[in-house]
Amino acid sequence: MNTFINAKDLGNLNVALKEALRIKKDRFSYKDLGRDKTLLMVFFNSSLRTRLSTQKAAMNLGMNTMILDINAGTWKLETERGVVMDADKPEHILEAIPVMGCYCDIIGVRSFAKLENKSDDYSENILKQFVQYSGKPVFSMEGATTHPLQSFADLITIEEFKTNSCPKVVLSWVPHPKSLPQAVPNSFADFMNEANINLVITHPEGYELDPKFVRKAPVEYDQMKAFRGADFVYAKNWSAFKDAYYGQILSEDHSWTIDIAKMNLTNNAKFMHCLPVRRNIVVTDEVIESSRSIVIQEAANREISSQTILKRMLETFKT
Numbered sequence: 310m311n312t313f314i315n316a317k318d319l320g321n322l323n324v325a326l327k328e329a330l331r332i333k334k335d336r337f338s339y340k341d342l343g344r345d346k347t348l349l350m351v352f353f354n355s356s357l358r359t360r361l362s363t364q365k366a367a368m369n370l371g372m373n374t375m376i377l378d379i380n381a382g383t384w385k386l387e388t389e390r391g392v393v394m395d396a397d398k399p400e401h402i403l404e405a406i407p408v409m410g411c412y413c414d415i416i417g418v419r420s421f422a423k424l425e426n427k428s429d430d431y432s433e434n435i436l437k438q439f440v441q442y443s444g445k446p447v448f449s450m451e452g453a454t455t456h457p458l459q460s461f462a463d464l465i466t467i468e469e470f471k472t473n474s475c476p477k478v479v480l481s482w483v484p485h486p487k488s489l490p491q492a493v494p495n496s497f498a499d500f501m502n503e504a505n506i507n508l509v510i511t512h513p514e515g516y517e518l519d520p521k522f523v524r525k526a527p528v529e530y531d532q533m534k535a536f537r538g539a540d541f542v543y544a545k546n547w548s549a550f551k552d553a554y555y556g557q558i559l560s561e562d563h564s565w566t567i568d569i570a571k572m573n574l575t576n577n578a579k580f581m582h583c584l585p586v587r588r589n590i591v592v593t594d595e596v597i598e599s600s601r602s603i604v605i606q607e608a609a610n611r612e613i614s615s616q617t618i619l620k621r622m623l624e625t626f627k628t
């Protein structure tokens with residue numbers, strides 16, 4: 310495996326899922342695979358889970374790890390080609406990337422959507438430049454439009470907690486005071502569709518996601534209706550995708566917050582969220598602290614999803 314950005318990069322998802330569950334049972338049995346190999350993790354944005362779980366996954370595989378925070382301790386990077394660099398950015402990403410590639414074997418990159426220009430964000434310009442100029446396998450640790458490590462962990466978690474063979478999974482928009490990217494819901498829809506899971510998406514009008522990720526998943530604008538019979542409720546805020554309002558907050562409607570009354574409409578659904586989560590805006594204390602909440606188990610599976618991807622990338626060096 311050379312790049313990991315979308316669900317399709319994993320090939321058959323059932324095979325990947327089985328591999329992940331095998332790794333989870335014995336996560337230290339591939340210690341030799343990563344010996345003398347170095348993972349570089351490049352963060353343009355903050356992280357708790359992705360940083361720790363991916364570093365832990367690399368250590369499970371016997372790898373060395375290096376972490377570079379672009380906004381703390383390194384040169385500010387210019388990312389546009391053709392700019393006369395007379396302002397505050399002393400280094401260009403076109404030199405920085407191949408230099409980073411000299412010191413490592415695999416690169417993970419976190420570079421969020423700026424939410425200023427839709428075509429810039431949806432071109433995945435930063436990740437693509439890492440793929441093109443580093444000379445190394447590259448995986449997304451949340452790019453501008455997808456967060457595949459999260460969604461693969463979500464799929465593993467659903468597999469572990471499902472109580473019937475065809476669970477109903479509801480992706481629900483929730484309010485949030487800040488404008489957030491569409492990466493998490495995009496990838497979640499991508500993975501659920503690719504895994505043939507019964508996905509229903511619910512959001513207020515205007516929050517329609519990119520059809521490239523939604524595909525055949527039905528959209529139900531009535532949150533209460535969507536929740537009926539749900540086995541999993543996956544809450545996430547995102548900003549508007551459509552051209553005229555790209556990156557904007559169209560509604561802060563707190564009637565979309567996930568509370569116990571809404572969870573009681575479901576088929577005893579489990580509550581999921583990628584974290585970090587703003588309590589009593591996205592979800593009430595009562596729901597997130599209840600036995601229905603599996604957010605910690607979900608975060609724990611981030612180690613397994615990262616380890617599966619790193620294992621596959623390391624295996625390509627052997628062939």
Ligand code: AN0
Nearest residue numbers: 489490492493583584585
């Ligand atoms: C980010 C987002 O919504 O994409 C990261 C989530 C994993 N969330 C925030 O910035 C709060």
Ligand code: CP
Nearest residue numbers: 356357358359583584
């Ligand atoms: N869910 C997730 O990716 O969390 P972090 O932003 O803390 O890495």
